[in-house]
Amino acid sequence: MTESVRHFDVLVVGAGPAGLNAAAAAASHGVRVGLIDAQPRPGGQVWRHDVAAPQPSPAVGVLATISQHGVEWIAQAQVVQAGPECLLAETAQGTLRLHYRALVLATGARELLLPFPGWTLPGVTGAGGAQALVKQGWPMIGKRAVVAGSGPLLLAAALTLKRHGAQVLGIHEQASSAAVRGFALRLPRWPGKAAQALGMKLQLAGIPYRGGSVVVAAHGDARLREVEIDGPRGRERIACDHLAVGYGLVPNTELAESLGCRLELAGAHPAVAVDAELRTSVEHVFAAGEALGIGGRDCAQVEGAIAGHLAAGHSGPARAVQRKRRHARAFAGLLARSFVLDPRIRSLADADTVVCRCEDVTLRQLQGFASARDARLATRCGMGACQGRICGAALAELDPACVESPGAGRRPPLFPARLATLAESFSNHSQGATP
Template sequence: MPHPAPDRAEVAVVGAGPAGLAAAVTAADAGLDVLLLDAADAPGGQYYRAPAPGLGATRPEALHHGWGTFTALTARLDRHRTTGRVRHLTGHQVWAVTRTGEDWTLHAVTGPDGGEGAAPRARRLVLATGAVERQLPFPGWTLPGVVGAAGAQAMLKSGLVLPGRRVVVAGSGPLLQAVALSLARAGARVPALVEAAGYGAYARAPLTLAANPDRLAEGARHRAGLARHGVRLLTHRAVTAVHGTERVEGVTVSRIDRDWRPVPGSGRRIDCDALAVGHGLVPQLDLALGLGCATRTGTDGSAFLEVDAQLRTTVPGVWAAGETGGIGGVRLSLAEGELAALSVIADARGARARARAGVLRRRRRRMRGFAGLMGAVHRPGPAWTAWLAPDTEVCRCEEVTAGTVRAAVAELGAGDTRTAKLLTRAGMGWCQGRTCGFAVRALAGPPSADATSDALPDAGPDRRPLACPVPLSTLARAARCEGE
């Protein structure tokens, strides 16, 4: 049976968050034919999540910063969709990208159960796939009532629901202040914001702070808002245990040293019915790694894509914008989305907006400087694994405990993540290591100095042929289409 010819465009943008939206509308403004693919049903990504229409929210802007910027972007998107300049493919989860002649073929699953497929093509590709939340396990973290900090914010933005009535917010990173303030404004009691790092470290980079006064002002507004709502800020502390039977009833907060090792005898209990916890964000690189794009390690310890001043990756014809190049926030994502689009326009049309691109590059350098500082300040300390008890689950999908991983290292010779995975199944579950990968790497450790050539050392972030779960029927259909 002949396969219908796929859609084709001059440029495809994967991800409709801030970076992807900015890239798509900027490219369309210049007359390029754009495909915008996103797994969600509406644009905005994780940052600009909006309540479902059926909830009848009258002021969604109350849950967001910069809502006017988002509405302006979506208005431009709507105009381009009306003219056909942008084809916005919602509900399209791209699981792989392959080369087809001079085009990129984007393999996507669609439909309510992911059983349908699509394979549009584009001459150029912009990856704006965003980030995922980093979690560090600790005793009790699998108890009902424990949610990700970003997940708690997503629940509030999209569902107008709170994870609990008395919520402790914990972890590390500037996102925590925004989450705690959002929950408090929505009616939750937030007895404490528990930050594993400290904010005093920012003062060691006065020039970077002076170059980013908007971030200083934002931090001051958050601190003032937290004070108004009675949220106690506890720095250099971490939640090291969760208590409860059927769900969260309280948490133990311990003081930690500079390496994040709990100080004996410092634990104090705080009663709560929910815990929103997260230790920053990490770039989502599955598609880029599958294409062979090179990465570097950021100041926060996570991998990010290597790009040049034009946001071109090391793979010709592929650009990247936003959190894929390192976690930096919404303003940076918007600037990089536009800058990537200007580079694509120059490649496609030969026309260069030199003045605007120069402004964006300077803005990007300034904000990337702050992002590097932010990553260094909130990077997890090397001794955080001291929080783990032997029976603490590290890989929730496969129910692999910290004791099991440690035994694989000490007794079976696992000296790297891949070997630990083979011996324990940690990382082989539904999330494919996206949640537990950081913890397993910390427990397994780097390859030993005397590793043989047969060893499987850590080689940076995992490279997978599939970026998300894909039905076998979809794989078979893709294979038939490629053979025709």
């Protein structure tokens, strides 16, 4: 295992639309920029490499700018610990110490998965999760798939599954048809989004789209056989091979939290708090994109550019796109208002439903605790491989007592890490070095 040290004027964590635009904007001022991501290729969630499709054109443009300006791309490196002006990242070869003068956090979001009976059966994944799998070559040809949950991501997921050969049987949106209609009527304020939505609807023509329709259970033995839906037409069972179900997104705030950045609650989940110039509460640390709250790709792009310019010390070009940012962020408000979670979804899990699948903890075992911390200490819920990224968010939705107050503190490592990495970080701590 090797250890290497790098120094940057601006370091960007996350190579999705926000991070790519931040790196391009910062590098356009001639400063030394590093861009790090846990994934092998840049693109983040929305521009994730698809084995069966070319790179989307907005991604091609920003990637060209980045390479032209000599941004150092650090792939397959996961930031596991933060310290003052230095991050520790783990790669297949060893560890990296990344020093920076300014940092941009563009860590994006993950899916909100909510438990219901059968949700851990093989054949059930998140909606975005299914999309990510098929883009990376997971076979879907001829498989009967049901897409369910909430938000515009369902259309994108259904379309990706269809393009990869799945037979999409239906899209089941938990928000009411009236709420979805209201969303569609307001969409023309964002012409790009309206065109994108229309394009997807046309390509999905013939696939039923039902509002007010909730997956209440997945049935099967060793794998999924049927999903049970509760909708305006009553209960129905649909035989299928795959269920892709997700209830929107939750910001990834762990790195910001461990740096000491102030977070604020948006509903049951924290987001990174920033001022109008996307400065966090920690000096020289900026944040952009879905880590600030769920606003979509356009919002992530413009915020990335603002944060990148400011991190490089140039406020002029950042000011020029502030109006664009406010417009893009207004879309986040529309999303949140239109796809409010139906309360019945929070009561689908029964006492035997597993909530923490890493540590095999059921809802029964989680009942009666005064806080998420108490539940964690007594049951190990959230202490497994995902470090509470899935079950922590689910528990916060299921039990208001388990909504964690932002800033409660997060201990390293941010992700499971090799013993050698831990030894590395701790040995340096004891010598007083960072992190």
